[in-house]
Amino acid sequence: MGAFFGVFTAAIDPNLSGDVTSSKSQTARDIGKEMWSRTKSYGKSFGFIGLAFVGTECSLETYRGKSDIYNSVLSGCAVGGVTGLRAGVIPACVGCAGFAAFSAAIDLYMKG
Numbered sequence: 001m002g003a004f005f006g007v008f009t010a011a012i013d014p015n016l017s018g019d020v021t022s023s024k025s026q027t028a029r030d031i032g033k034e035m036w037s038r039t040k041s042y043g044k045s046f047g048f049i050g051l052a053f054v055g056t057e058c059s060l061e062t063y064r065g066k067s068d069i070y071n072s073v074l075s076g077c078a079v080g081g082v083t084g085l086r087a088g089v090i091p092a093c094v095g096c097a098g099f100a101a102f103s104a105a106i107d108l109y110m111k112g
Contacts, residue, residue, distance in 0.1 A: 052079045053103075069107050076103030 057075040061067055080099025084091040 049079060049083065052082070053099075069104060069111075072103040072107040073100045076100040 053075050056078050057071050060071045060074055064071065076099035077096040080095035080097070081092045082095075083099075084093070084095025
């Protein structure tokens, strides 16, 4: 998923990280390097968030001894809150609510 977003955004972004004051046009090699860089970066980010979510959900499930929607919601809130905390308290609260709602929606969809 992260690799897809990295390739997609690098392919459509007109402001690649090259020097904008340079008169030299970018080559296909430069664009390929930028795409590879973004692919790695986004892949690592998605991988970390997925690992944190799954690890938290499994830990909660083991601790609570139940497999229900609350594990997903609490895990989503924890991961979203910690991820948003780098930007401040308000973004942490928004991240918590957003990840929890998304986790609940996916869990309800998957379990019917």
